[in-house]
Amino acid sequence: xxxxxxxxxxxxxxxxxxxxxxxxxxxxxxxxxxxxxxxxxxxxxxxxxxxxxxxxxxxxxxxxxxxxxxxxxxxxxxxxxxxxxxxxxxxxxxxxxxxxxxxxxxxxxxxxxxxxxxxxxxxxxxxxxxxxxxxxxxxxxxxxx
Amino acid sequence: xxxxxxxxxxxxxxxxxxxxxxxxxxxxxxxxxxxxxxxxxxxxxxxxxxxxxxxxxxxxxxxxxxxxxxxxxxxxxxxxxxxxxxxxxxxxxxxxxxxxxxxxxxxxxxxxxxxxxxxxxxxxxxxxxxxxxxxxxx
Amino acid sequence: xxxxxxxxxxxxxxxxxxxxxxxxxxxxxxxxxxxxxxxxxxxxxxxxxxxxxxxxxxxxxxxxxxxxxxxxxxxxxxxxxxxxxxxxxxxxxxxxxxxxxxxxxxxxxxxxxxxxxxxxxxxxxxxxxxxxxxxxxxxxxxxxxxxxxxxxxxxxxxxxxxxxxxxxxxxxxxxxxxxxxxxxxxxxxxxxxxxxxxxxxxxxxxxxxxxxxxxxxxxxxxxxxxxxxxxxxxxxxxxxxxxxxxxxxxxxxxxxxxxxxxxxxxxxxxxxxxxxxxxxxxxxxxxxxxxxxxxxxxxxxxxxxxxxxxxxxxxxxxxxxxxxxxxxxxxxxxxxxxxxxxxxxxxxxxxxxxxxxxxxxxxxxxxxxxxxxxxxxxxxxxxxxxxxxxxxxxxxxxxxxxxxxxxx
Numbered sequence: 001x002x003x004x005x006x007x008x009x010x011x012x013x014x015x016x017x018x019x020x021x022x023x024x025x026x027x028x029x030x031x032x033x034x035x036x037x038x039x040x041x042x043x044x045x046x047x048x049x050x051x052x053x054x055x056x057x058x059x060x061x062x063x064x065x066x067x068x069x070x071x072x073x074x075x076x077x078x079x080x081x082x083x084x085x086x087x088x089x090x091x092x093x094x095x096x097x098x099x100x101x102x103x104x105x106x107x108x109x110x111x112x113x114x115x116x117x118x119x120x121x122x123x124x125x126x127x128x129x130x131x132x133x134x135x136x137x138x139x140x141x142x143x144x145x
Numbered sequence: 146x147x148x149x150x151x152x153x154x155x156x157x158x159x160x161x162x163x164x165x166x167x168x169x170x171x172x173x174x175x176x177x178x179x180x181x182x183x184x185x186x187x188x189x190x191x192x193x194x195x196x197x198x199x200x201x202x203x204x205x206x207x208x209x210x211x212x213x214x215x216x217x218x219x220x221x222x223x224x225x226x227x228x229x230x231x232x233x234x235x236x237x238x239x240x241x242x243x244x245x246x247x248x249x250x251x252x253x254x255x256x257x258x259x260x261x262x263x264x265x266x267x268x269x270x271x272x273x274x275x276x277x278x279x280x281x282x283x
Numbered sequence: 284x285x286x287x288x289x290x291x292x293x294x295x296x297x298x299x300x301x302x303x304x305x306x307x308x309x310x311x312x313x314x315x316x317x318x319x320x321x322x323x324x325x326x327x328x329x330x331x332x333x334x335x336x337x338x339x340x341x342x343x344x345x346x347x348x349x350x351x352x353x354x355x356x357x358x359x360x361x362x363x364x365x366x367x368x369x370x371x372x373x374x375x376x377x378x379x380x381x382x383x384x385x386x387x388x389x390x391x392x393x394x395x396x397x398x399x400x401x402x403x404x405x406x407x408x409x410x411x412x413x414x415x416x417x418x419x420x421x422x423x424x425x426x427x428x429x430x431x432x433x434x435x436x437x438x439x440x441x442x443x444x445x446x447x448x449x450x451x452x453x454x455x456x457x458x459x460x461x462x463x464x465x466x467x468x469x470x471x472x473x474x475x476x477x478x479x480x481x482x483x484x485x486x487x488x489x490x491x492x493x494x495x496x497x498x499x500x501x502x503x504x505x506x507x508x509x510x511x512x513x514x515x516x517x518x519x520x521x522x523x524x525x526x527x528x529x530x531x532x533x534x535x536x537x538x539x540x541x542x543x544x545x546x547x548x549x550x551x552x553x554x555x556x557x558x559x560x561x562x563x564x565x566x567x568x569x570x571x572x573x574x575x576x577x578x579x580x581x582x583x584x585x586x587x588x589x590x591x592x593x594x595x596x597x598x599x600x601x602x603x604x605x606x607x608x609x610x611x612x613x614x615x616x617x618x619x620x621x622x623x624x625x626x627x628x629x630x631x632x633x634x635x636x637x638x639x640x641x642x643x644x645x646x647x648x649x650x651x652x653x654x655x656x657x658x659x660x661x662x663x664x665x666x667x668x669x670x671x672x673x674x675x676x677x678x679x680x681x682x683x684x685x686x687x688x689x690x691x
Binding site: 050100101 | 292293294295296297298299300301304321324325334335336337338339340341342364365366367368370371395396397398
């Protein structure tokens with residue numbers, strides 16, 4: 001079983017396919033869960049405090065917007081854990097944790113420069129593309145130890 | 146640790162969110178269930194949820210999808226009723242991907258040869274464009 | 284309950300969403316998020332005019348479109364994005380303009396960092412809520428009866444006494460002890476007006492020390508500077524109807540307010556850099572060995588182009604001025620260079636965030652330093668008005684507004 005990071009990091013389809021094919025999908029909601037279930041913090045909605053953008057300094061300098069660094073404090077540690085990655089081309093409707101394009105660019109860069117196997121795809125738009133999409137993911141995941 | 150997961154059904158699946166909810170209600174599992182318009186949200190101990198997810202998937206292996214969620218169901222910190230309305234930003238991503246689920250479901254269920262996809266259209270060769278312009282102007 | 288629609292990108296991930304909500308709650312408002320569909324977000328290029336690569340900005344634009352289509356959804360709007368994000372800065376400004384042009388809903392625009400607190404947002408939020416809540420009071424054009432106004436500023440405390448639309452007494456003292464300075468300024472104004480404190484029907488208070496002073500003297504009106512100053516400015520400049528832009532370069536912060544019929548429509552409040560404040564001019568006057576009241580007249584004779592200024596900073600900018608003097612630059616050129624430096628910073632950093640419409644009215648103590656309005660005129664290419672009693676702007680606005688409460 002390999003730890004596979006998916007991009008977009010909040011994708012239901014990708015994380016589902018990774019998990020149903022027997023691997024561990026590394027996803028942002030798990031990081032959000034750690035924050036929102038932490039006791040003693042009361043900072044709705046995400047329980048993020050100004051400390052999170054500071055933790056993000058590990059991934060981006062202080063002249064990078066606070067929203068990028070805050071998001072990186074959630075996604076960065078997941079990238080560090082990843083043993084493989086599936087990256088789907090930006091479909092133009094990413095919101096929320098994936099709603100900042102600057103963060104997304106940094107995330108893709110850090111994944112690609114990490115040196116783990118990466119599968120590049122686009123979201124399917126018809127049945128033929130969907131078959132190829134699923135098949136490529138299956139083959140990629142089967143090749144991981 | 147308590148975890149929360151979305152169980153989302155493809156619009157072409159014969160299984161309805163209410164079927165899933167009924168199955169959980171009638172099961173031995175001690176989990177919290179909340180029905181939504183696109184599926185159900187389940188919350189419980191990690192091992193329990195993982196076991197349950199396997200059983201739910203079996204209802205329609207290619208038509209049911211699972212996604213992790215950070216917030217427990219109905220969490221007032223995220224609930225739109227308590228937070229001045231408006232869907233939480235991440236909702237639009239679930240909506241976008243949900244529309245794609247029938248494609249993914251059919252692909253998962255498919256067992257034949259993977260089709261060749263014709264390559265994406267390339268720009269017209271400059272020579273051909275030149276001919277068209279010349280013909281158009283003459 | 285005032286409903287403030289939040290159109291933003293990054294506030295949750297910067298860890299400051301709670302601060303925004305706390306500031307709103309303090310001023311009796313609630314943050315709301317207009318409902319939009321996925322299609323609304325995907326169509327912003329058509330409805331708003333552009334779509335960008337960051338989805339949360341597209342969501343903010345879709346929400347702006349929804350508010351313009353259904354103005355009943357919100358009473359006010361805040362547009363907030365991360366400081367230092369270029370993509371967001373463009374969209375934030377365009378959303379503000381879009382709402383300003385297509386609705387009557389007041390808008391506040393702000394760029395935050397993880398260090399932004401509820402306290403930073405409070406005065407801005409208070410002004411936003413006031414423009415919604417007291418629209419009737421702010422529409423008031425005449426002062427009636429005998430009232431007083433106190434502006435407890437960070438550097439100076441000003442007071443006026445007004446009777447039937449005329450300023451009959453003024454007081455001006457440096458702010459040392461907030462309460463004592465307020466008392467001294469008021470006494471001076473009363474003395475000049477020739478009236479007793481007991482005869483004053485009501486007093487309005489504004490400025491940094493407004494809560495402390497207001498509570499102490501049992502003021503009828505305690506109000507932030509943005510609404511009060513815009514009211515005072517259009518009253519003194521006789522520009523109560525139509526558009527106006529009010530610029531107030533203060534001791535600790537600067538305000539640029541876009542006014543329509545005496546009511547603020549959009550505003551910015553900046554206060555990060557001392558180099559863009561009255562303090563910089565004070566320092567320059569000291570270096571030149573002239574009184575601050577003489578600096579402006581001296582500057583009018585100078586040309587800023589003759590002085591090389593490498594920095595807006597109060598430390599390094601002042602160093603440039605000192606160096607130029609050593610190199611033989613004329614004091615008048617140095618004085619004008621200082622005025623130009625302050626004006627240019629306000630022009631670059633704040634006036635881009637509001638609609639600059641004529642008349643442009645400069646107020647506050649710094650507006651009396653003649654070189655400053657002149658430098659602003661050169662930058663804006665419009666005439667800048669400095670009304671009589673411009674330094675008493677807040678006190679006049681407070682005295683005017685509080686007289687409106689007497690009739691209710």
